[in-house]
Amino acid sequence: MVSPSQRQLEKYGWSLIHRAAPPKRAADERVGDYQEIYREYDEETVRAQAARCIQCPTPGCVQGCPLNNRIPEWLALAAAGEFLEAAAVSRSTSNMPEICSRVCPQEKLCEGSCILNARSDPVAIGAVERFINEYAFLHATPELAQAVPNGRRVAVIGSGPGGLACADELAKAGCAVTVFESLLLPGGLLVNGIPSFKLEKHIVSRRVDLLSRRGVEFRLGVRVGWDVSLEGLRARYDAVFLGIGAQKPKPLDIPGAGLRGVVDALPFLVPKNVDSPLAEGDPIDVAGKRVAVLGGGDTAMDCLRTALRSGASEVTCLYRRDLANMPGSRKEYANAIEEGARFQFLTNPTELLDDGSGAVAGVRCVRMELGAPDASGRRKPRAVPGSEFTLAADVVLVAYGFDPVPFPEGSDFNRLEFDEWDGIRVDAQQMTSLPGVFAGGDSVRGPSLVVHAVRDGRRAALGIQQYLATAPLRPV
Secondary structure (H helix, E strand, C coil): CCCCCHHHHHHHHHHHCCCCCCCECCHHHHCCCCCCCECCCCHHHHHHHHCCCCCCCCCHHHHHCCCCCCHHHHHHHHHCCCHHHHHHHHHCCCCCHHHHHHHCCCCCCCHHHCHHHHCCCCCCHHHHHHHHHHHHHHHCCCCCCCCCCCCCEEEEECCCHHHHHHHHHHHHCCCEEEEEECCCCCCCHHHHCCCCCCCCHHHHHHHHHHHHHCCCEEEECCCECCCECHHHHHHHCCEEEECCCCCEECCCCCCCCCCECEEEHHHHHHHHCCCCCCCCCCCCCCCCCEEEEECCCHHHHHHHHHHHHCCCCEEEEECCCCHHHCCCCHHHHHHHHHHCCEEECCEEEEEEEECCCCEEEEEEEEEEEEEEECCCCCEEEEECCCCCEEEECCEEEECCCEECCCCCCCCHHHHCCECCCCCECCCCCCECCCCCEEECCHHHHCCCCHHHHHHHHHHHHHHHHHHHCCCCCCCC
16 A cells, blocks of 8 residues: 655645544553553654644644644644754743653543544644653763853752752742752652652652752752741842642541541652652551542552552442542543542542441442533532432542642741631742742642643743843852
């Protein structure tokens, strides 16, 4: 058969070439370890998949990406086999494309906005982005030249995606940046919140190492707000960025919440994250046990898949809305199903049952139906009378989301203005109510996507540079 001409590919590639899913390890293999389940395309496949982009004049993928990545540009370069040039374009708008390509829900963002959805499958944007950036790490020497110092010193609090992105942008501008991290390993959410089967930790440490080699200083094991005051930071630095995240679990407000075997998501996930030394206390044993996971977000998906890897006999997700309204990534949902997780939608836990010794024995539930939309536009669930039932469970993992961790009483960080859920208030440049103090990520917007934190960090870095342009230089 005659292969399509280059001109045909440029115009009709989307119809001549079917979307190819990135290589994925078999479910029965991957549940036995914590290694990433996806692999990169080969060069021939990535060129073909990139060629499916029709280069539309108003690219929905760019609008659907929170970073407005120049996706059609690097897809065209990848289709031509110019992988290093494609990676350079990718990195011009993203500080960690090799990470975002792994953890972003592309089906809700760039790929979900691809014009091909109307006629075919969307371009495999995430898989191409991952390939070109891994190719660049393998075949090119990272740019490590340090910018000319501009005499400004900035403190970045938190080494999650927002903090790393902000530090990167400021270092490129010539600022002397110090990142403060309360834990002993930098990376924040990327290392202690995302399991290794989605993002192996050496990917994060590689990015942190690049920042260190560019001159960013990391101070680990320092709890800002406890060990260091805000005024102490403002006295030593020209500006401060707060990227402290939100890791306070939302409470489970039903009878039996205090029973033995009822565990919040992070205390379960972190010790199981085998590449992470961040765990405190003993790992929670679920081997041979029946596990119920409460919630429908990505953290719930992480709990389901981690429990399966930990040898649980049954793993069931209980979520009060339907699949269409579940906030978790559809890709992660599909992976959880493949690995053996069960889902009960339109199901709301109302009580946790005691086995007689103070340990959980089951979850009392009621079936739900969707009523009128609430203030967010989502249809509000309501109980179906007479539909109560019990699900047997030995361990209940609570994944209802997170709130910001409040600063200790008496801390001068409490001078900041907060919103009704304790998020830090900021303006359009990410500056807080205190001049020179900026914030972004989950501590501002609530638990959200890695790419949103990266966007906040980049926006704050620009705001900091604008602020410093009119601020007097302070003596060293």
